[in-house]
Amino acid sequence: MKAIVCRELGPLSVLRLEDVPEPDLGAGQVRLKVNATGINFADILTVEGSYQHKPPLPFIAGFETAGEVIEVGESVGNVALGDRVMAGVRPGGFAEQAVVDARAVLPTPEKFDDITAAAFRVGYNTAYHCLLHRGQLKAGEWALIHSATGGVGLAAVELAKLHGAKIIATGGDDTKLAVARDYGADHVINYRNGEFRDQVKEITGGRGVDVVYDSVGGDVFDQSLRCMAWHGRLVVVGFTSGRIPTLSANYALIKGLSIIGCRAGEFRRNDPEGGARMDKDLLGLANGGKLHPHVSHVVPLERAVEGMQLLLDRKVIGKAVVTMG
Numbered sequence: 001m002k003a004i005v006c007r008e009l010g011p012l013s014v015l016r017l018e019d020v021p022e023p024d025l026g027a028g029q030v031r032l033k034v035n036a037t038g039i040n041f042a043d044i045l046t047v048e049g050s051y052q053h054k055p056p057l058p059f060i061a062g063f064e065t066a067g068e069v070i071e072v073g074e075s076v077g078n079v080a081l082g083d084r085v086m087a088g089v090r091p092g093g094f095a096e097q098a099v100v101d102a103r104a105v106l107p108t109p110e111k112f113d114d115i116t117a118a119a120f121r122v123g124y125n126t127a128y129h130c131l132l133h134r135g136q137l138k139a140g141e142w143a144l145i146h147s148a149t150g151g152v153g154l155a156a157v158e159l160a161k162l163h164g165a166k167i168i169a170t171g172g173d174d175t176k177l178a179v180a181r182d183y184g185a186d187h188v189i190n191y192r193n194g195e196f197r198d199q200v201k202e203i204t205g206g207r208g209v210d211v212v213y214d215s216v217g218g219d220v221f222d223q224s225l226r227c228m229a230w231h232g233r234l235v236v237v238g239f240t241s242g243r244i245p246t247l248s249a250n251y252a253l254i255k256g257l258s259i260i261g262c263r264a265g266e267f268r269r270n271d272p273e274g275g276a277r278m279d280k281d282l283l284g285l286a287n288g289g290k291l292h293p294h295v296s297h298v299v300p301l302e303r304a305v306e307g308m309q310l311l312l313d314r315k316v317i318g319k320a321v322v323t324m325g
Contacts, residue, residue, distance in 0.1 A: 003095035004304045007058040009049035012312070015061060015305050023092070023099040030079055030102050031071035036118035037093035038064045039307050039320040040151065041240055046091060052263075055091055061304075062093025062322070065100075066108060066117035076102040084108040086117045088265075094304050096324050103272075106279055109286035112293075119293035119319035122264075123155035124282050126237065130262035131156055131213060132163065133274075135235045139164025141210035144200060144227055146220050147240060148185060149176035151319040154294050156213050157183045162290060165211075168203055170196055170220075176317050179294065191220070200227040208232060218243035225251055233258045294318030300325075 005018045025031050043061050045051035069083045079085060079102055086108050087100045108117045131137045143160045147153045148169030160167050161184025169185035171177045177188040187203050189196045200209060208229035214221055218241030224234055225247070234257060239245075247259060268275035285291045297320040299307040307320045 001096040003060045005058055006047050006061055012305050012308050017302055022097055025071055025073050025099050027074040028102055029073040029099050030069050032067045032098045033070045034065045034098050034324050035067040035114040037062045037322045038118040039311050040122050044308055060092045060095050062091050064088055064121045065093040065098055066114040078102055079105050086121055115295055115321050116293050118321045119295050123151040125264045126152045127155035127159050128278055129264040129267050130235045130237050134260045134262045135211045135233050137165055137211050142166050142204055143211045144168045144209040145213045146170050146216045148180040149317050152215055154183050154318050157185050179317050197223045197226045216241045217245050221245040231256045233260055235260045235262050237262055295321050
């Protein structure tokens with residue numbers, strides 16, 4: 001089968017399209033014909049060697065897939081041959097086949113094609129867990145969602161709106177921010193037009209926001225601390241800016257702030273029952289036509305590295321997806 005293989009850590013140029021053996025199938029596993037795989041910033045960090053999860057070399061890149069079950073291992077009862085499914089892999093998604101634990105498989109929502117399904121799990125799992133579980137976002141509260149035009153950002157905007165929040169979305173491009181507004185943002189701020197903290201205070205009447213959803217870190221984190229209401233919650237989702245910020249604890253004390261780390265994947269692994277409840281809620285919303293993963297770029301497998309570079313260059317709105325057809 002063909003796959004995008006990483007044999008050494010480094011820039012995206014280390015990746016190669018190769019012919020590799022089909023993966024072995026074990027008990028409790030299923031084999032998927034992969035039709036589409038979402039591109040995530042974590043894929044790039046994993047290739048660079050700077051992500052939390054460090055698979056042994058060599059590995060096939062890609063974390064989330066969608067396709068069809070073509071083989072079922074022993075002791076598998078939750079899926080059958082021919083089922084359309086979405087699956088998380090750690091890693092292994094940029095390939096024509098993937099073998100995954102059957103417990104990591106979810107039915108593809110009826111309203112989704114494979115491209116849409118491949119853009120669903122990472123973004124919406126992250127947004128759901130970080131906003132609703134960790135951030136405890138409530139109806140009527142102000143949410144400041146950074147990098148709102150990316151995959152996890154647009155998912156957060158859509159879920160926050162469904163749960164009755166008032167949303168301020170930030171980004172660096174007015175055209176992209178128009179999409180965030182379409183997804184439910186009440187206000188949008190282009191951070192290239194100056195510091196956003198003054199605009200946030202003006203929008204909220206000087207009160208500040210209740211929840212910050214920060215996948216950027218760096219200067220965005222620093223400014224966010226000065227945008228928060230009394231007893232605000234700042235949810236740390238990631239550091240796409242490249243700088244991991246530090247915090248003077250006295251500021252948290254003065255404002256009564258909570259700084260909350262969030263890793264949706266670790267939540268699922270440490271609380272499988274909680275993860276199953278989250279899956280049920282998200283699948284219910286998706287099947288009800290209330291969730292709409294946005295895919296701005298689709299590239300074939302042989303151009304997967306180009307798709308990853310588009311994400312790195314901040315050309316993508318929502319998600320980019322690799323197809324295997």
